[in-house]
């Protein structure tokens with residue numbers, strides 16, 4: 001019993017260890033104090049920023065862009081992935097293109113999107129959607145293609161039509177893989193949005209905040225923005241995991 | 254020689270061994286041909302499966318037992334040939350099919366109840382009536398099972414029982430089972446055999462069971478279809494003239510033991526055939 005309680009505290013050890021190392025680095029001045037402020041300075045900046053300060057505004061801008069990107073990506077990629085997955089020949093014919101652009105760092109495409117869509121929000125959202133969409137597309141198509149043969153046969157032998165097999169079996173079968181795609185897609189979208197926010201023409205967002213704080217040598221603010229971005233990424237992942245668990249309770253069983 | 258007037262018989266075949274009962278046929282397969290990638294599995298194969306009887310199919314590994322019931326139930330297209338159910342086509346016939354791999358045959362996103370209910374939904378049975386019918390089936394089979402659970406929350410035997418109920422709920426004219434118990438442990442297998450026997454006695458549905466266990470095949474069957482190696486022929490098709498319900502004592506009856514030995518001899522002859 002006592003050891004179980006102790007086990008729950010284990011993840012805290014890493015956190016405490018990191019903070020301790022940070023203090024040691026700060027006190028011993030191994031690292032230039034201009035680059036490494038004290039942990040309390042960083043956490044005060046985080047606290048102030050997130051309780052109604054500018055950081056909170058930037059945080060929400062990044063959240064909104066990331067969600068917008070994932071929404072656009074889902075609307076395009078999920079139906080397309082289903083169609084491609086259901087027609088294996090069609091998928092094979094576009095597989096190389098999908099894989100190629102899936103492997104291309106989306107950040108490399110940002111200047112191109114800037115030229116096409118201008119410097120507004122749309123560019124950031126679309127370039128993140130582009131990256132996320134390919135990840136989602138790939139996963140949905142594979143989920144559909146790898147639907148268990150036996151389940152499809154089971155439905156067919158019970159008299160299901162092609163459409164019923166598609167809707168009741170193949171779609172459900174592809175859900176776990178679709179959620180894997182969404183989870184990876186949202187992580188990628190966040191990365192791309194934050195990078196895009198560092199580019200010219202940005203006025204807000206966590207990327208902008210980190211970049212601006214660095215330019216102004218406001219290190220506590222910069223660390224605060226980095227932690228906010230980390231918390232956002234971690235939170236999004238947990239959120240999608242929870243959604244996944246309640247939607248596809250059978251996954252992995 | 255055939256008692257079936259609907260389709261012509263091509264080539265020689267026999268339906269019964271021993272006390273020649275020549276029961277009326279339910280399923281007639283004529284001139285079946287099937288190959289996989291140039292490998293001939295069936296070449297002009299003919300078969301009659303009697304109505305309202307329990308037929309076990311037994312034969313060498315990879316001889317085409319699954320392929321046979323899959324062709325009959327429409328899961329695998331026939332190369333050539335005709336299959337009729339009392340003169341009707343498959344499209345006009347309600348069938349039930351139980352897969353070996355229950356884990357991959359049930360729908361894990363549906364509870365056990367919904368899995369069974371889904372078979373009726375596909376047949377456009379109104380929801381209220383469908384629910385009543387599931388409850389009635391559960392009561393009739395005397396199944397003690399929490400149907401609100403998801404398949405992955407049930408034991409292997411319970412999952413296979415749900416699969417069998419899903420197949421039975423539409424009151425199929427023919428029930429096919431492909432090695433339904435081979436993924437279960439021995440105790441569960443014995444239990445499920447008797448469940449299946451009870452279900453058969455209760456419903457009198459024409460039942461076709463593929464089994465890799467000769468004792469099980471004989472124990473459950475009215476007729477044992479012994480297949481040859483590829484290309485598939487009927488090696489023998491003996492009747493099992495043992496009274497039902499069968500139980501542990503059946504297994505030690507001399508006539509059971511003799512028949513089992515006979516089947517084993519045929520089987521070994523087929524396996525050793527060059």
Ligand SMILES: Nc1ncnc2c1ncn2[C@@H]1O[C@H](COP(=O)(O)OP(=O)(O)OP(=O)(O)O)[C@@H](O)[C@H]1O
Nearest residue numbers: 289290294312313314315316317318319320321465
């Ligand atoms: N989809 C397929 N594609 C290619 N070959 C196949 C296919 N299905 C079956 N076969 C081959 O056809 C032969 C008969 O297969 P089948 O599964 O009907 O045999 P079986 O008697 O049920 O075997 P087992 O005892 O292993 O269950 C085997 O040699 C098998 O390899």
Ligand SMILES: [Mg+2]
Nearest residue numbers: 318319320431
């Ligand atoms: Mg088989």
